[in-house]
Amino acid sequence: MASGSVSITIKLFSALREALGESEFELAISDISQASAQLDVAAIKALLSQRGAAWKEALNQPNLVHALNHKVVFTDAVVSEGDELAFFPPMTGG
Amino acid sequence: MSVALQSEAIDVAAEYTQLVGDRPGAAVVTFTGYVRDHSDQHAVTELELEHYPEMARKVLSDLGQLAAERFGLRNWRIVHRFGLLAVSETIVWVGAVADHRGEAISACELIMDTLKTDAPFWKREQGPAGEQWVASRDSDIARRARWQSGEAQ
Numbered sequence: 001m002a003s004g005s006v007s008i009t010i011k012l013f014s015a016l017r018e019a020l021g022e023s024e025f026e027l028a029i030s031d032i033s034q035a036s037a038q039l040d041v042a043a044i045k046a047l048l049s050q051r052g053a054a055w056k057e058a059l060n061q062p063n064l065v066h067a068l069n070h071k072v073v074f075t076d077a078v079v080s081e082g083d084e085l086a087f088f089p090p091m092t093g094g
Numbered sequence: 095m096s097v098a099l100q101s102e103a104i105d106v107a108a109e110y111t112q113l114v115g116d117r118p119g120a121a122v123v124t125f126t127g128y129v130r131d132h133s134d135q136h137a138v139t140e141l142e143l144e145h146y147p148e149m150a151r152k153v154l155s156d157l158g159q160l161a162a163e164r165f166g167l168r169n170w171r172i173v174h175r176f177g178l179l180a181v182s183e184t185i186v187w188v189g190a191v192a193d194h195r196g197e198a199i200s201a202c203e204l205i206m207d208t209l210k211t212d213a214p215f216w217k218r219e220q221g222p223a224g225e226q227w228v229a230s231r232d233s234d235i236a237r238r239a240r241w242q243s244g245e246a247q
Contacts, residue, residue, distance in 0.1 A: 014144055014216035015227045063230075067214070070149035086146060086214075090230035093143070093150075093174065093215030094127055094186050094206060 005030040006039060006081050010048070013088035019058050041066050042075035044085060063090050095162065095170055097154040099147060101177040104184040109173060113189040119168045123198040125206055127186040129179050136223045138181065145176040146214035153213045161190065161205050165197040172205060174215065200247070207237045207246075 007028045017023045029039065029047065045066075049056040058064075067086040068077050079085060106126055114122055129141045158170045169191040179185060188205050192198040217228040240246035 011146070013146055013214065014218075017144075067146075067149055070146075070152045072212075086149070088146070088214065089216065089227070091211060091214050092217045092228045092230055093145075093213045094210040 006079070008044070008079055008082070009084045010044075011084060011086040013086065015089050016058050016064075016087055019054060039079050040075065041068065041073060041077050041079060041085065044079055045075065045087075059087060061089070064088075065090060095158060095167075096172075097151055097158060098171075098173045099145065099150055099154075100173065100175055102175075104173050104175065104187045106184065106187060109171060109187055109189060113169055113171050113191060115169070117168075119191045119193060121192050121195040121198040122189070123192075123195070123202045124187065124189040125202050126184060127206075129181050129183050129185055131181045133219055133221075133228065136219065136226075137221045138219045139222070140181070140220040141179045141185070142218040142220065143176045143179060143185070144216045144218065145174075147176075149214045150174065154209065157205055157208055157212070161201040164204070165190070165192055165201040167192050167197070167201055170201065170205075172209070174209075174213065176215065203246070204241055207234075207241060210234045211238045 005028060007026055009024065010027050011024045012020055012022055045059045049059050065088050066073055066075065068079065069084055110124060130138060132138055154172045154174065158172055161167060162170055167190055171189045173187040175185055188202050190198045190201040192201065211234055219226055219228055
């Protein structure tokens with residue numbers, strides 16, 4: 001159960017970065033109530049989706065990939081102070 | 095046993111020499127990927143590769159390590175470019191050294207099949223029809239899945 005304030009780094013890549021006009025920023029989450037559920041990737045997505053329609057649409061694409069501290073995770077991964085959380089479309093390297 | 099992320103062209107001959115060193119082992123397999131002049135529907139004149147440096151380095155290092163353990167590699171190397179690339183330029187180079195050809199071929203294939211879907215790079219094509227992000231391909235996802243299902247080994 002989370003409490004207090006948590007600060008994390010958000011990174012956006014590719015079409016997501018372009019659509020939202022941001023590539024990296026610090027997100028300070030204050031007022032995390034004792035009663036709130038665990039602070040996971042889904043909670044961060046919900047929080048960022050409140051920034052507007054573009055954010056809501058971009059972060060709710062069915063094929064969105066989330067990487068927590070450089071590792072691809074599901075939305076139930078727990079986020080902690082100092083973590084780096086990245087959102088991006090499926091990768092197309094090689 | 096290393097990874098390089100670079101904006102400059104890949105010196106394939108120098109990479110090969112470095113990979114093999116004084117002791118080539120019995121089997122050396124390399125893969126070189128180049129920028130195509132077309133996609134499925136459009137002519138392509140230039141390719142821009144965006145990447146997530148810290149994660150790309152970690153994913154590729156872990157992948158090389160995995161291939162080395164699985165196939166008993168004597169040496170391996172993965173080089174991936176980022177930035178603006180012209181048609182016919184190198185994008186990626188993978189080298190694997192093993193005692194037998196089967197292991198070296200499979201290691202190279204595992205690395206390439208996994209890299210396409212798991213390493214954080216995104217291609218943006220430019221051509222007469224404009225610019226567009228390249229969508230992930232079902233065929234790449236299917237090739238990646240073969241290694242997880244045990245179909246490829």
